Amino acid sequence: MIESHLEQASTYAADIDNLIMFIGAVSFFWFFCAQGMFFYLIFRFRAKPGVKAEYITGDEKHLKRWVSIPHLLIIVCDVFIIIGAVMVWVNVKQDLPDPDRTVRVIGQQWAWTFVHPGADGVLDTEDDITTIDELHIEVGQVYHYQLQSEDVLHSFSVPVFRLKQDAVPGRRITGWFEAITTGQHDIQCAEMCGIGHGAMAAQIYIETPEQHAQWIRQRGEPLAAAD
Amino acid sequence: MAAHKQNFFMKYLWSTDHKIIAMQYLFTGMFMALVGGFLAYAFRMQLAFPGTDIPLFGVVSPGEYNALVTNHGTIMIFWVAMPVLVAALGNYLIPLMVGCDDMVFPRLNRLSYQVFLVSAIIILASFFVPGGAFGGAWTAYPPLSTTAEFSLTPFGSPLWVLAVALEFVAFLMGGINFITTAMNSRAPGMKMFDVPIVVWFIVLASILFMGSVGPLIAGAIMLLFDQLVGTGYFNPGVGGDPILYQHLFWFFGHPEVYVVLLPALGIVAEVITVFSRKKLFAYKIVLYTAIATGVLSFFVWAHHQFVAGIDPRMANVFTVTTVLISIPIAEMLFVYIATLYGGSIRLTTPMLWALAFLAEFLLGGVTGIFLGASGADVYFHDTYFVLAHFHYTFFPIAIISVFAAVTFWFPKMFGRLMNETLGKVHFWITVVCFNGIFLPLFLLGTWGQHRRIYNYEHFPELAGQDMQQLRVFATMCLVVMLCAQAIFLFNFFWSMFKGKKAGKNPWKANTLEWTVPSPPPHGNFAKLPVCYRGPYEYSHPDREEDYWPQDEPASETT
Amino acid sequence: MEKPVATVRSAAGISTGMLSIWWLLASEIVIFGGLLGAYIMHRIGHPEWAEYASHTNTWFGTLNTVILLSSSLSAVLAHHAAEQGDGKKAAKLLYMTVGGAVGFLVVKSIEWTIEIQHGYTITANSFWSFYYVAAGIHGGHVIVGALFMLWVAGLAKKNKELQRVEMVGVYWHFVDLVWIFLFPLLYIAK
Numbered sequence: 020m021i022e023s024h025l026e027q028a029s030t031y032a033a034d035i036d037n038l039i040m041f042i043g044a045v046s047f048f049w050f051f052c053a054q055g056m057f058f059y060l061i062f063r064f065r066a067k068p069g070v071k072a073e074y075i076t077g078d079e080k081h082l083k084r085w086v087s088i089p090h091l092l093i094i095v096c097d098v099f100i101i102i103g104a105v106m107v108w109v110n111v112k113q114d115l116p117d118p119d120r121t122v123r124v125i126g127q128q129w130a131w132t133f134v135h136p137g138a139d140g141v142l143d144t145e146d147d148i149t150t151i152d153e154l155h156i157e158v159g160q161v162y163h164y165q166l167q168s169e170d171v172l173h174s175f176s177v178p179v180f181r182l183k184q185d186a187v188p189g190r191r192i193t194g195w196f197e198a199i200t201t202g203q204h205d206i207q208c209a210e211m212c213g214i215g216h217g218a219m220a221a222q223i224y225i226e227t228p229e230q231h232a233q234w235i236r237q238r239g240e241p242l243a244a245a246d
Numbered sequence: 247m248a249a250h251k252q253n254f255f256m257k258y259l260w261s262t263d264h265k266i267i268a269m270q271y272l273f274t275g276m277f278m279a280l281v282g283g284f285l286a287y288a289f290r291m292q293l294a295f296p297g298t299d300i301p302l303f304g305v306v307s308p309g310e311y312n313a314l315v316t317n318h319g320t321i322m323i324f325w326v327a328m329p330v331l332v333a334a335l336g337n338y339l340i341p342l343m344v345g346c347d348d349m350v351f352p353r354l355n356r357l358s359y360q361v362f363l364v365s366a367i368i369i370l371a372s373f374f375v376p377g378g379a380f381g382g383a384w385t386a387y388p389p390l391s392t393t394a395e396f397s398l399t400p401f402g403s404p405l406w407v408l409a410v411a412l413e414f415v416a417f418l419m420g421g422i423n424f425i426t427t428a429m430n431s432r433a434p435g436m437k438m439f440d441v442p443i444v445v446w447f448i449v450l451a452s453i454l455f456m457g458s459v460g461p462l463i464a465g466a467i468m469l470l471f472d473q474l475v476g477t478g479y480f481n482p483g484v485g486g487d488p489i490l491y492q493h494l495f496w497f498f499g500h501p502e503v504y505v506v507l508l509p510a511l512g513i514v515a516e517v518i519t520v521f522s523r524k525k526l527f528a529y530k531i532v533l534y535t536a537i538a539t540g541v542l543s544f545f546v547w548a549h550h551q552f553v554a555g556i557d558p559r560m561a562n563v564f565t566v567t568t569v570l571i572s573i574p575i576a577e578m579l580f581v582y583i584a585t586l587y588g589g590s591i592r593l594t595t596p597m598l599w600a601l602a603f604l605a606e607f608l609l610g611g612v613t614g615i616f617l618g619a620s621g622a623d624v625y626f627h628d629t630y631f632v633l634a635h636f637h638y639t640f641f642p643i644a645i646i647s648v649f650a651a652v653t654f655w656f657p658k659m660f661g662r663l664m665n666e667t668l669g670k671v672h673f674w675i676t677v678v679c680f681n682g683i684f685l686p687l688f689l690l691g692t693w694g695q696h697r698r699i700y701n702y703e704h705f706p707e708l709a710g711q712d713m714q715q716l717r718v719f720a721t722m723c724l725v726v727m728l729c730a731q732a733i734f735l736f737n738f739f740w741s742m743f744k745g746k747k748a749g750k751n752p753w754k755a756n757t758l759e760w761t762v763p764s765p766p767p768h769g770n771f772a773k774l775p776v777c778y779r780g781p782y783e784y785s786h787p788d789r790e791e792d793y794w795p796q797d798e799p800a801s802e803t804t
Numbered sequence: 805m806e807k808p809v810a811t812v813r814s815a816a817g818i819s820t821g822m823l824s825i826w827w828l829l830a831s832e833i834v835i836f837g838g839l840l841g842a843y844i845m846h847r848i849g850h851p852e853w854a855e856y857a858s859h860t861n862t863w864f865g866t867l868n869t870v871i872l873l874s875s876s877l878s879a880v881l882a883h884h885a886a887e888q889g890d891g892k893k894a895a896k897l898l899y900m901t902v903g904g905a906v907g908f909l910v911v912k913s914i915e916w917t918i919e920i921q922h923g924y925t926i927t928a929n930s931f932w933s934f935y936y937v938a939a940g941i942h943g944g945h946v947i948v949g950a951l952f953m954l955w956v957a958g959l960a961k962k963n964k965e966l967q968r969v970e971m972v973g974v975y976w977h978f979v980d981l982v983w984i985f986l987f988p989l990l991y992i993a994k
Contacts, residue, residue, distance in 0.1 A: 021625075024693040025707065038621050046612040049576075053583065053608055060586040061601065064522070065593070071792055072785040073588030077528025082587070086528075086580045093576055097569045100619055104565050107621025112558040128396065171390040172488060174553065174628065178694035178707065181625040187489065187555040188389060189482020205707040207696050209628035211383040213396055214309035217700040341810060348808035350820045418831050426823045431810035456831040461838025467937060468842075477926055477933035479842075485850060485930045490842055497838070774809060 021181075028179035028204065028225060030197045031111050035181040038107045045096045052089070111182070115195045118163035122154065126166075126173030126186040126208065129215030138235050148238045152221040154206060155238075157231040158198045166192045174209035177223055183209050198225040262352035263768055268338035269659070270359050272652075274366060275330035278321055279645075281370070283728050285318040289700075294721035296701040309398065311700035312381030317369070319384035320406070323506070324413045325366055327644035331509040332417065332455075333362070335651055336424045336448040338659070342759035342766065343442050345433030345775040345797070349423045358419035365412035372405035380406035383698060385495060388480035388488050392472035404473045411466045414459050421452035433758070433797075436777035440796065442757050443532060443781075444512030451508040454540050458501035465494030489555055496547040503639070504543045508536060510647035514582065514600045517650050520755045521597035522589030523792045525782040527581050535574040535581075542571045552623045561620045568618030575611060579604065590785070590792075594753075595669030599650035602677050603642045610638030613688070631691030634684045641680055649673070649734070656738075657752050661764040662745030668737040675730040682723030686716040754793045757781050761797055825971045829978050832945075836982050839941070843934045843989065856931035858994045859924055864915040865991035868908050869983065875904025876980045879973040886970065891963035898957035898969065901976065905950035912943060935990055942986060945979050 020040070027033045064072075075082060121142045123134035133154045137146025142165075148155075156162055166175050168186040176183040177196070184194050206221035226234060258266060284302075291298075292306040292314075299305050306314070337355065341348055349355045372379045380402040382390045391407075394400035428441065428449045468479040469491065478484035480491045519526050526532060549568040552561045582604055591597070613635040616622050626632060649672075656664050695708050702708040702717075751760040758777070762770055775797035783794040811820055818826075847853050882897035916936075926936040953976070956968045 021692055021694070024710075024713075035621060035625050038619065039616060039625070042616050042619055042622060046615050050608060050612045053579065054605060057583050057586070057601075057604060057608075060583065060589075061591055061593075064586060064589045064591050066523075066590045070590060072523040072590040074525060074785050074787050075527060075588055076525060077531065077581070077584070082584065083528070086531075086577065086584055089580060090573070090577050094573055097573065100615065101566055101569050104569070104619035104621040105562050108552075108558070108561055108565070108624070111621065111624055112553075112561070171393075171396050172387055176628070176696065178625075183553050183624055183627055185554045187482075189488075190555060192555055205694070205705050207694075207705065209696050211312070211385075211387070211390065211698050213390055214307075214312060214381065214398060216698060217308050217311065218704050220704045346808070346810040346813065348810050350808075350811045351824065352808060421831075422824045422827050425827055426820050427810055429816040430818070430820045430823055431813040432815040436815070456827065457834055460831060460834025460836070461841070463835050464839035464842065467839075467941070471926070471933070471937060475926060477937070478930055479933060487846070487849075490845070494838060494842065769808075 025178050025204075026200055026202070027181075028198055028200045028202065029177075029181065030199055031107070032179070032181045032199075034107050034110065038103050041103055042100055045100060049089070049093060049096070112194065115163065115193065116161050116197075118195065119160040120157070121163045121165060122156070123165045123167065124154070124175050124186070125169060126175065126212070126219075127169035128171065128213050129208075129219045131175075131206065131208070131219070131221040133221075135235075148235065150238070154221065154223045155231065155234050156198060156223065156225055157228055158201050158225050159228075161195060161197045163193055163195050166194065171212050172210045173212050173219070174207075176207040176209035177204065178207065179204040179223075185210050201225045201227055201230075260356070262348070262356045264337045264341050264349045264352070264355060265659075265766065267355050267359050268334045268336075271329040271337060271362070272334035274363065275326050275334060278325040278329075278366060282318050282321040282326055283731070285314045285321070286724060287728055289314040289318070290721040290724050292700060293702075294718040296703060306700065308700050309378065309381060312383075312698065313373075313379040313399075313402070315698055316381050316383050316406075317373070317379055320410070321369065322640070322644060323384065323502070324410060325369065327506045327640070328413070328417060329362060330648050331506055331513075331644070332424075332448060332451055333358075333420050335444070335509060335513070336420070336452070338655070339442075339759065340424055340427050340445055340448065341431070342658075342762065342770055343445050343757050343781075344428060344431055344436060345758045345771065345777060346427070346431040347769045347771065347774070350427045350431060351423050354419055355423050358416045358423070361412055361419065362416035365409045365416060368405055368412065369409035372402045372409065375401035375405065378402055385492075385499075386469065387495075388469065388472065388491050389482075392469060392480055394473075404470060407466055407470050407473065411463065411470070414463055414466070417452075417455060418459065421456050424452045425449050425456075433775050433777045436796075439529060439533075440777055440780045442512075443515040443526065443529070444509065446533060447508040447512030447515075447536060450536055450540055451505045454501045454508070454543065455505045458498045458505075458544065461494045462498035465491055468494075489551075492551055492554055493547070496550045497544070499550065500547040501540070501543045504539060506643050507639070508540075510603065510643040511536070511578065511582075513647045513651045513654075514603050515585075516755075516757070517596045517600035517654050518582065518585055519782045519784060520654075520753050521594055521600075522586055522591045523784045524585055524589040525780075525784055527584040527587070529780070529782065531581055532578060535578045538574040539571060539578075542567065542574070546571055546618075549618050549620075549623070552620050553627050565618060565620040569615060572611065572615060572618070579608060579611070594653075595664070595666055595673060596650050596654035598670065598673045599646055599653065602673070603646045603650065606638055606646065606677075606680070607642040610635060610640075610642065613638060626691065628696050629691035630687045630695045630697065633697060634687035634691060637684045637687070641684070645680075646677075649676075652738070654753070655759075656741070657748030658759055658764050658766070660742045660745070661748055662741050662743075663748045663752060664741040664745060665737050668733055672730060672733040672737065675733070676727055679723040679727035679730065683720045683727065686720045690716055751795075754791075756783060756793050756795050758796055761795060819967060821967055821971050822974070825974050829975070832978065832982075836941075836985075839934075839938055840985060840989065843938060846930065846934065847989075847993070850930070853931045854994055856929055857990065859919075859922075860935065860991050860994075861915055861918070862991045864911055865987055868911050868915075869987050871904050871907045871911065872980050872983050875901045875908075876977055878904065879976045883970045883973045886960065886966040889963070889966065891960045891966055894966065894969050895957040895961040898953050898960065898972070902950045902953050902957070905946050905953070908946060909943065912939070938986060939990065942979070942982050945982070949976055949979050 125132040133150050135148040136142045166186045168188040173186040180196050204223050208219035288303045291300040377399045380399050390396050471477040478486040480486045480488045546568045548564040748764050777796050785792045878897045878900040882894045885893035956972045959965045
């Protein structure tokens, strides 16, 4: 469903999409059952001249079953949904794998600043590459992102990764991703941050190892600071 | 019952009569609904035709867009849903349905409306101050909301907080009246399980409100002080914490949705029992699931904050509680549907609205599961999927159930019947258009469209023709729907003066409000009633009539 | 204005007046609970607050605690008098309670003046922000309570609406109770 518009560009995108499909299947099954029964009852019991309604208190066992059995089945479905949700969540947000690279993502009103490790592969060294509104990463590498904000709440959102994390001023929040396809995609700010929120767009460039190395060579200068 | 002559001011503007106060809340809420609807018109037109000159508004700037969406949400929740569902209906129905002559504290009641009115004036005034109205989303997260240099609305921000805080105070005062009156002023013989569900649910809603709003009142004071005095409760630069505000907000915010849901469900219970001529299926289950939902609602709040920077381990706890809260609600909906079984269903206008509530809310409810499941919410948070989910819940709550209530109790309130044909035309256009607006929004959200963005042209993955066409389609449906409300307004005001006269009980219903003249006189009951049975004794096998009013003594069976 | 029948009924077995006071207090508990909960969370997360808190004046705090507790005693005695139908005595004791409230506010004003002069203002740091807002909201409740008490006393003097003496007394005990929580949090935990 999502794939028709946004490819699954991270290792966990498919997990998230599958969880969504699973929830969709379960909830729409129950939705259609309930709606179906609902419309059927309206049709079947529409007022007919001379026909009185039945007097039903809700204590009748054979009728209560129609409520209590679906009720129990839904609890079972909910347990599976919870398990699926927790498994995906733990993988995406809780258990961070060791990083191959680290990037710093800094949100402010109204632009994204990205600090990339330079050729030495280490952040906070002289050859770091700082860009505005463009994030360059290499496919197949595990990245940690260190998310910060200079002013208000922002949110680092990469739809093709299915990833989102709020940036909170005064904190540095670490998360992870690993891209599995190359390409250029949208980065959004997903938390209201003032009048420029609607224009706070950036792009992520997921590059092959060669492309990425070339980018570093072209952009990399000691203490490079883009304006 | 005092029969004193009153001038217009005393009778309509300074009254302590619960029915007049109810009308004051109802009309204010209806007016604010027009305001909220207009705000939606403006921002949806911007989304459909970005950058153009919108008729009746002008060009929408990015800052104005934010103020429009912020105040649309804020107004619809606090100045439409709550006053109409809780205050107007609570005020009108509770004394009549429990069989007494007014609320327990009539002057406190009048004061609560006056405070509410002041709050409404303040939020409207905030549009006209330098810098414009607050635009930091109805959630008002700091530091954006506390700091004028970030929000650029130095006057709008504190006015917004003040308006909301006063609204809270008004509803705390009202709540005391509703709860105390329902507990204490019941007619002799009316036991707990003889009270109509709508009264129970408004009382539960008031209890929920009172139990949850406290921390946010503290939070609002802290927000106001950060804005005006220079304190730093939420300023990380001086040791404050923006996330603290979020907890205070959502601890209230989540129970709040049940505060408005419960009265809506109450209305639906009253209408479907009357128009299917059937006892409510398992009254006690309905009541207990409502109480369970209310209690559980205090333990789910952080599902709004999964990606906000809370400890990820906490998210697991809230996923469990959130997915579980769907269970009592699902059971309640099943019980309502079960009430239709064996009925003799008349599809009057109120019944159409009540049934539409069930059908639409069901979709709203199931789409909530996607958001309560943390692993899925990582993607769906801040997308239009969330927006579509909460409109499929809020629209039934604030609009559909209200139309059910108004068309149902109109004859009692004004002594005349509304026109059925106009009612049905209005119903179908509104409901069809409603789905036309929000079903596309599920798709847009699923395809990555995030919220509170004035122009998607900045995002290549969201700027495709197919998505833009959906935006236009949704907007057109909104415009048609808004225009169709003229049918309702015409029907409402014309019928008030020229509608066919209604007697005491045009719908042949059981509850006590239908035993008094339409409209009820000051003091309601010429002789205060005694209650002999529950409210839903329809189609009892021992009776020829298919209804059995609560105040009819048993010996009068035919 | 004549009281509606609704006000006089008592299906739940408690008078409507007392019932409303209990509900009012329930909502107040959540308000103060939220504020104090936020304070405690901050306090735990910020060890430096212990230093900030050391500058509050425990003597003033203790004096105010004694004043409030004594005023609660006079409120109880007022209720007792009202139960026995002695409106004049109840009114006198209520006036004494109001006197306690005034004393509390006077002590607080002196205390705050001294603190502000020393630079401990509401914006000095977040501990002091909480200090002034929490004590300030409490103080607001003291003022409102005292005003209601004056009104009830005025009626009680004429032996009218004596049941309200108990209602305002319960409210006053709540105001006391909040202070009993505030006092250790602001003055003792250093």
